[in-house]
Amino acid sequence: MTLDFQQIYAQLRQIGENASAHKKTLEERRALALRLLETQAAELEALRWKVETARAADPSLRCALPQDEPLDFHTPPPEVLPASIILAADGSQIVPSRHKAAQYSLINVGVIALQPGSDQAPEIFIESELRYDDENELPTESQIALRRDLAERRKLLEVAGRYPGQKISLTDGQLELWGAGDDNETRREFEKSLQDYLRALRTFRQEEIISAGYIDKPAASWLMRLLEVTTLSPDELPGLREHHPLRGVSDVWLMSRLLGAGERSAVFAFQARSAEKYSGEIALHFFYLNVGEARHPAIARVDIPRWVAQDQARLHQLHQTLVTQSRLMGARPFPYLLHRAHEIAVVSQQETAQVDQLLELTLRQNSGELSEVSGKQSAKDLPKRK
Amino acid sequence: MPSYEIGRLLRAGTSGFVAGCAVSQFDAPSFGALVRAPLGADYQVYGLIYDIHIEDDGLVRQLVTAGNISAEVMRDNRERRIVPVEMSVLTVGYEQGGKIFHLLPPRPPLSLDVIYGCDPLELARFTSAGHFGYFRHILRAQDAPMGELLAAHLQQAGQNNPTWREAATREIITLLRDDYPSLMSVLSALSDIA
Numbered sequence: 001m002t003l004d005f006q007q008i009y010a011q012l013r014q015i016g017e018n019a020s021a022h023k024k025t026l027e028e029r030r031a032l033a034l035r036l037l038e039t040q041a042a043e044l045e046a047l048r049w050k051v052e053t054a055r056a057a058d059p060s061l062r063c064a065l066p067q068d069e070p071l072d073f074h075t076p077p078p079e080v081l082p083a084s085i086i087l088a089a090d091g092s093q094i095v096p097s098r099h100k101a102a103q104y105s106l107i108n109v110g111v112i113a114l115q116p117g118s119d120q121a122p123e124i125f126i127e128s129e130l131r132y133d134d135e136n137e138l139p140t141e142s143q144i145a146l147r148r149d150l151a152e153r154r155k156l157l158e159v160a161g162r163y164p165g166q167k168i169s170l171t172d173g174q175l176e177l178w179g180a181g182d183d184n185e186t187r188r189e190f191e192k193s194l195q196d197y198l199r200a201l202r203t204f205r206q207e208e209i210i211s212a213g214y215i216d217k218p219a220a221s222w223l224m225r226l227l228e229v230t231t232l233s234p235d236e237l238p239g240l241r242e243h244h245p246l247r248g249v250s251d252v253w254l255m256s257r258l259l260g261a262g263e264r265s266a267v268f269a270f271q272a273r274s275a276e277k278y279s280g281e282i283a284l285h286f287f288y289l290n291v292g293e294a295r296h297p298a299i300a301r302v303d304i305p306r307w308v309a310q311d312q313a314r315l316h317q318l319h320q321t322l323v324t325q326s327r328l329m330g331a332r333p334f335p336y337l338l339h340r341a342h343e344i345a346v347v348s349q350q351e352t353a354q355v356d357q358l359l360e361l362t363l364r365q366n367s368g369e370l371s372e373v374s375g376k377q378s379a380k381d382l383p384k385r386k
Numbered sequence: 387m388p389s390y391e392i393g394r395l396l397r398a399g400t401s402g403f404v405a406g407c408a409v410s411q412f413d414a415p416s417f418g419a420l421v422r423a424p425l426g427a428d429y430q431v432y433g434l435i436y437d438i439h440i441e442d443d444g445l446v447r448q449l450v451t452a453g454n455i456s457a458e459v460m461r462d463n464r465e466r467r468i469v470p471v472e473m474s475v476l477t478v479g480y481e482q483g484g485k486i487f488h489l490l491p492p493r494p495p496l497s498l499d500v501i502y503g504c505d506p507l508e509l510a511r512f513t514s515a516g517h518f519g520y521f522r523h524i525l526r527a528q529d530a531p532m533g534e535l536l537a538a539h540l541q542q543a544g545q546n547n548p549t550w551r552e553a554a555t556r557e558i559i560t561l562l563r564d565d566y567p568s569l570m571s572v573l574s575a576l577s578d579i580a
Contacts, residue, residue: 114458121461328459330451336459339445343467 057237063225069266078316082116084165088337090345091148096138099377110344142179175213175303213303256297259290285309291326398494406470418538423495433475436530478520488519533575
């Protein structure tokens with residue numbers, strides 16, 4: 001036993017004592033959020049002006065930017081024909097470790113393509129790329145993640161090219177490329193990857209492939225921040241960064257109250273400095289979606305490019321597809337194909353160990369250079385007591 | 387030989403082995419069927435399927451809670467996902483140098499060896515070799531449902547040969563004459579195929 005449960009118990013007691021007070025504060029903030037939503041819901045022009053003014057005062061502002069639908073808009077899944085093809089992609093990686101005998105990276109991308117109503121099993125495509133380079137500096141975790149995200153997008157495009165008709169492509173997580181990093185090398189790689197990524201998003205547009213990033217139970221509260229902005233007068237906006245009257249109230253909570261079974265929210269744009277690089281038809285937008293039931297909501301955020309947000313027919317098709325896909329999973333709704341893409345892409349610990357062994361064997365057989373496994377790794381690999 | 391492939395070997399011991407196949411391939415093997423695992427030009431191991439099981443996993447458990455499952459999802463899970471049908475096989479003999487023995491084999495089959503189902507001719511050839519020596523493997527099997535397995539085997543092997551089936555039943559009675567509870571259980575199962 002490594003935990004000191006005496007200390008944990010003392011901390012738990014403290015948490016318990018504060019829980020009731022926290023709950024009361026949270027209830028008050030939630031009531032304020034609901035009042036703000038009610039009063040501001042239809043004031044779209046004023047809200048957009050307020051965000052513009054707030055952005056001038058604080059360029060780092062991150063909040064939802066309303067478009068054409070009221071803040072409290074909600075609509076059920078439309079009755080539309082499904083897309084000809086639904087594609088989902090996910091990626092997984094092995095990050096180089098200096099503790100291993102051979103340092104390498106691996107990116108595994110899985111794409112699954114399903115034709116709704118075809119009665120056919122979906123097709124599966126896998127791309128595994130092993131990189132071994134004993135001369136240059138090892139790529140960092142965030143660099144590998146960037147390469148993985150790009151590889152997902154490229155593979156999606158390649159697979160989509162095999163099928164005719166209307167296509168929807170789904171990826172797990174936000175559509176915005178993440179991981180700018182702190183050091184110069186990572187920032188340079190990020191900039192390069194971003195340009196490739198933006199090109200890929202534009203190709204999706206040209207090919208008319210709907211692309212959507214699905215964020216299950218999102219943590220960010222873009223809409224709450226918008227409501228917080230509305231509580232300040234123009235004179236008070238310079239103090240916006242420290243102004244959080246709705247702290248702790250989440251978009252997920254609000255949407256759980258607002259959205260019925262299968263309903264989507266209004267579409268918003270992102271007000272964020274990082275999102276400005278996605279301009280024109282690929283400017284990032286999002287909506288919330290309840291893929292669960294009214295009494296047991298399951299809220300997701302769906303990121304889409306502007307050309308999809310502004311095309312009602314495609315928006316309907318995406319909405320309906322995500323609800324249908326999620327309902328396939330029964331009591332814990334989540335798009336079935338995204339889960340399958342994860343299953344295909346994920347590299348297990350056992351597979352990692354196999355690749356370690358195969359690479360070491362290859363290097364040994366070909367008189368390659370191998371270092372020793374570190375003492376730290378050896379100690380971690382010792383058999384555990386049952 | 388015109389027999390059909392039913393799967394590949396997952397794990398094995400001298401007295402039995404387990405074969406696996408994708409759910410999509412799962413149309414030929416049946417409980418009580420005689421199968422063979424060729425290990426070389428003149429050596430193969432024979433066994434009877436005594437259990438067929440399909441493992442679930444988290445996704446399958448979740449999918450069954452969904453209202454309706456589309457044909458595409460059904461086929462995805464049966465054809466694309468790696469959840470094999472497992473068949474447990476009781477070893478009942480082997481063939482070496484063209485001769486069939488109702489003894490435990492000198493070596494078990496190896497991982498990923500192809501397992502074939504036996505056609506009626508192969509079945510007749512195996513069951514007519516010797517004098518029901520392989521029944522003792524069935525009677526001493528701990529995990530197999532003895533009565534049901536014998537009944538299924540006699541039903542399949544004696545389908546076109548009532549004389550063999552009668553002789554086989556007599557042999558079982560003889561072998562179990564000192565074990566009344568087992569005899570009654572087996573006879574009860576056999577009465578259902580009469």
